[in-house]
Amino acid sequence: MKIALLGYGKMGKAIEAIAVQRGHEIVAKIDLNNAAERENLSPDSVDVVIEFSSPHSAYDNLKFCMQKGLKVVCGTTGWLDKRTEIEGLATESQAAFFYASNYSIGVNLFFQLNKILARIMAPHQQYEIFTSEIHHTEKLDAPSGTAITLAEGIMENNPAKTSWVSNEIPKASEIGIWSSREGKVPGTHAIKYISEVDEIEIKHTAYSRTGFAFGAVLAAEWLRDKTGIFGMEDLLNEKAS
Ligand SMILES: NC(=O)C1=CN([C@@H]2O[C@H](COP(=O)(O)OP(=O)(O)OC[C@H]3O[C@@H](n4cnc5c(N)ncnc54)[C@H](OP(=O)(O)O)[C@@H]3O)[C@@H](O)[C@H]2O)C=CC1
Numbered sequence: 133m134k135i136a137l138l139g140y141g142k143m144g145k146a147i148e149a150i151a152v153q154r155g156h157e158i159v160a161k162i163d164l165n166n167a168a169e170r171e172n173l174s175p176d177s178v179d180v181v182i183e184f185s186s187p188h189s190a191y192d193n194l195k196f197c198m199q200k201g202l203k204v205v206c207g208t209t210g211w212l213d214k215r216t217e218i219e220g221l222a223t224e225s226q227a228a229f230f231y232a233s234n235y236s237i238g239v240n241l242f243f244q245l246n247k248i249l250a251r252i253m254a255p256h257q258q259y260e261i262f263t264s265e266i267h268h269t270e271k272l273d274a275p276s277g278t279a280i281t282l283a284e285g286i287m288e289n290n291p292a293k294t295s296w297v298s299n300e301i302p303k304a305s306e307i308g309i310w311s312s313r314e315g316k317v318p319g320t321h322a323i324k325y326i327s328e329v330d331e332i333e334i335k336h337t338a339y340s341r342t343g344f345a346f347g348a349v350l351a352a353e354w355l356r357d358k359t360g361i362f363g364m365e366d367l368l369n370e371k372a373s
């Protein structure tokens with residue numbers, strides 16, 4: 133399969149390594165230095181574009197790709213206020229758009245565990261909920277996209293929680309997300325339920341970027357023959373059935 137990498141930083145390079153191992157051809161590697169090469173991407177020359185750029189560039193890249201009718205796997209975080217618009221463009225132009233805040237299979241299992249735990253804990257209001265995420269110091273956005281997805285999973289399953297706040301003491305109806313930036317940490321997410329007498333904690337620790345990159349290549353392989361809007365649940369549900 134012909135893959136174009138839109139964004140060729142830490143993730144672009146990790147994705148390249150996995151894609152080549154799996155027999156795919158990288159037909160473009162685009163970063164800020166050669167951003168104009170984006171103009172050459174077309175459905176005739178590229179099967180799937182994998183977009184891991186920056187919170188500031190993703191919307192413009194995705195708009196461009198959707199208008200061209202390309203198939204895109206996107207992992208960039210911090211731009212999702214414009215997600216509905218991008219999904220609308222994908223539908224209009226019969227393109228394909230696959231988004232996940234985290235492509236790691238382990239994190240997607242952790243998302244499911246988080247929802248189950250939230251449902252079990254919802255009647256037990258003596259437990260306060262704390263979420264935390266730790267990432268490397270080059271990360272541009274906070275909270276992480278993954279932490280936001282985790283907070284959304286709690287809100288879907290606990291009616292007492294209706295919004296989240298970042299790095300501030302939460303009100304009773306809010307979930308507090310605490311972000312810290314340390315060294316080269318690839319990504320660590322935890323949820324704690326704390327009462328006066330005990331605590332319950334679930335945690336996912338990525339050891340490297342390989343898990344994210346593997347999931348993104350898997351998503352590209354899965355998307356190749358599809359049009360529409362998809363996420364990891366679609367891919368994992370199909371693989372499990
Ligand atoms: N969903 C997931 O599983 C994961 C998501 N991420 C997210 O992916 C994004 C990228 O992460 P990471 O690779 O670590 O970041 P890096 O900063 O290492 O890489 C970003 C790359 O994007 C390039 N870039 C910036 N603007 C443009 C543009 N307009 N056109 C093309 N390329 C551009 C940069 O170019 P240059 O080098 O020239 O500046 C750089 O090559 C982040 O939002 C991060 O949160 C990260 C890991 C997993």
Ligand SMILES: O=C(O)C1=N[C@H](C(=O)O)C[C@H](O)C1
Nearest residue numbers: 209233234271276277278319
């Ligand atoms: O920027 C990163 O590195 C990561 N970003 C994603 C996020 O914001 O959740 C996924 C992963 O945790 C690594």
